[in-house]
Amino acid sequence: MRSLAFLGALVLSLGASAHAAQVYKWVDAQGITHFGAQPPEGQAAQPINTQAAPPASAAEPVPADLDEQEAPSQQEIDEKVKQQVAQQEAEIRRYCETLRTNLAQLQNNPRVRVEENGEVRRLGEEERQARIVETTEKIAKDCD
Template identity: 55%
Template sequence: MRRMIITSSLLLALSTSVMAGQFYKWVDAQGVTHFGAQPPEGQEAARVNTNIIQPKAPEAKPPAATFESSGEAEQKAIDAKVKQDVAAQEAERKKYCEAMRTNLAQLQNNPRLRMDVDGEMRRLGEDERQAKIAESEKAIKENCN
């Protein structure tokens, strides 16, 4: 039984190559295209390739110069925006540091300071003043160079 299955499988596989014999293509006097296994007598016929052709994968082409230049322009625009944002943050940080240093100087030089606490002006005690000095020095150390 196995031998019969193997033999029939082999014959089936070989029969496809036999069936894919030569074919011819020609155009008759009326302009109709014909295909056949035998070329017509007295008329030119072209051989038709019956082999199955595997399509080739498309070749990778380098990106066009327009894409590169637009990509570079886009990257330059992004870089410029980032630089502008960094400059704005740096200016804001400098402004904050200047205000903190001014506050620290006021706290250190004036032992009698008044602050607005909940809408009313009151004088800071020495302990509160020292605590504010410590907070200001810590903020300057963390945020300012």
């Protein structure tokens, strides 16, 4: 229902003046198309032209197959979006795997060493426990 209201607002905004804001279109992981004034972080979004094209004059007929030749088909666009979503999901899986590995190292090894600014130092127990809590929170927030 909310997306229907947003789509209605989008249609109304298309008829607005020439200084309208940029609108973006993207498809989420569930395959739902969204429109918004700002693109989502970490996800590909396509800018939408909100400027109305001037009406074609009768003296200049537009060939019917022109759109088919120049514009990519919806199937090609869908495939590209699916590839982008799959790539993002793979990056998230790698990130979560790294978090889980780091958490296991922190939990199972009381003598954890880290390299910072070219120097290797050992984490104190309080800092190790703080990193365990931080890593656990990141896993709960970002990973399934």
